[in-house]
Amino acid sequence: MPGEFDFIQRFLACFPRARVPVGPGDDCAVLAPSRGALCVTTDAVVEDVHFTRATFSPADIGHKALAVNLSDLAAMGAAPRWFVCALALPRDFPVRELSALGRGMAALAKAHRIALVGGNFTSARELSVTLTATGELSHPPLTRAGARPGDLLYVSGTLGDARLGLKQLQAGVRRGSAVRRQRRPEPRVALGRLAARFASAGLDVSDGLSQDLGHLCAASRVGVALELDRLPVSPALRAALGLEQARMEALRGGEDYELLLAVPPARAPAFERACGRSAERVTRVGVLTRERQWKIRDAAGRPLTPPDGFDHFARSSRQIQADD
Ligand SMILES: Nc1ncnc2c1ncn2[C@@H]1O[C@H](COP(=O)(O)OP(=O)(O)O)[C@@H](O)[C@H]1O
Ligand SMILES: Cc1ncc(C[n+]2csc(CCOP(=O)(O)OP(=O)(O)O)c2C)c(N)n1
Ligand SMILES: [Mg+2]
Numbered sequence: 001m002p003g004e005f006d007f008i009q010r011f012l013a014c015f016p017r018a019r020v021p022v023g024p025g026d027d028c029a030v031l032a033p034s035r036g037a038l039c040v041t042t043d044a045v046v047e048d049v050h051f052t053r054a055t056f057s058p059a060d061i062g063h064k065a066l067a068v069n070l071s072d073l074a075a076m077g078a079a080p081r082w083f084v085c086a087l088a089l090p091r092d093f094p095v096r097e098l099s100a101l102g103r104g105m106a107a108l109a110k111a112h113r114i115a116l117v118g119g120n121f122t123s124a125r126e127l128s129v130t131l132t133a134t135g136e137l138s139h140p141p142l143t144r145a146g147a148r149p150g151d152l153l154y155v156s157g158t159l160g161d162a163r164l165g166l167k168q169l170q171a172g173v174r175r176g177s178a179v180r181r182q183r184r185p186e187p188r189v190a191l192g193r194l195a196a197r198f199a200s201a202g203l204d205v206s207d208g209l210s211q212d213l214g215h216l217c218a219a220s221r222v223g224v225a226l227e228l229d230r231l232p233v234s235p236a237l238r239a240a241l242g243l244e245q246a247r248m249e250a251l252r253g254g255e256d257y258e259l260l261l262a263v264p265p266a267r268a269p270a271f272e273r274a275c276g277r278s279a280e281r282v283t284r285v286g287v288l289t290r291e292r293q294w295k296i297r298d299a300a301g302r303p304l305t306p307p308d309g310f311d312h313f314a315r316s317s318r319q320i321q322a323d324d
Helices: 004-012 058-076 095-111 161-170 177-183 189-195 209-220 235-241 243-252 265-277
Strands: 038-046 079-089 115-123 128-136 152-156 201-205 223-227 258-263 282-289 294-297
Touching (some): 004 079, 004 115, 058 128, 058 189, 058 201, 079 189, 095 115, 161 243, 177 235, 258 265
Parallel strands (some): 079 115
Antiparallel strands (some): 152 258, 201 258
């Protein structure tokens, strides 16, 4: 039976040695940030809350744990730098699965040039992975609070796919682009750094567009006029649900890990050109308003009430209900 020390060695072996004053192995990591400000975030993925072991491979779990943290760094416009990783593992967790989890995490870490500098192991009834990640800022941070009435609202990529992927996994489907979006979200790190030069506010969409847009509006003390028929939906979501229902699912979403950005109208053309040059897909979906209320209209001009987003402590949040 491998001990805690074997687990640490196996996990660390998946990652290159971090080039920092003190890395894994001491009581703390010691880091030497450059002169810019440091962004710090933490997020966990927990068995049966964010994934199940029947539907996610260990590598998927490792990838997703880092991806959700990188998405927070992206949302601030930060360049990823260092992270620590706290793992809670069932006592009988196979060492080869730990290595696979580490390799899934390390591949994404390499792609985004973020280094593992420390962590912790504990035994637990359920598997969970809690990361604290840092990034450096070369611009002022892109907070939720800077948007002004009249700013244009953009969203990256497509929405609703991860929610469809979750429903497909629950129904026994194991392949396809929506399932991939659920298991392997791709944080929009490059877009966040680009957007920090143009946007007045931004955040990543983890709990669903309608909920997270509410956070941006509340923090910036603005309302929004959202055009439902502009919401970007993938061919897969459209094929699965039809266009109208696909747009409703895009609005409700969850685990999209796209960026929602407010851009002052004077900077919007340059922002769109910069996105075009960098092959970053963004779609203008609405405008922020002085009246602090929501106006969502469907293609026929009918007003809609925003659906609820994901809430860990709401009664129905442990999984998406069959009739949901
Ligand atoms: N236990 C906590 N202690 C301090 N701050 C917290 C805690 N939990 C959440 N927050 C803060 O509340 C805000 C909302 O949390 P959350 O919805 O998890 O954000 P995100 O979607 O960016 O992960 C974040 O700024 C987060 O840092
Ligand atoms: C087994 C399982 N049940 C439910 C979900 C759906 N789900 C879990 S967490 C979540 C929202 C985002 O997670 P959260 O921890 O709130 O991220 P944060 O907002 O802190 O970035 C959703 C839609 C899932 N992915 N897997
Ligand atoms: Mg969080």
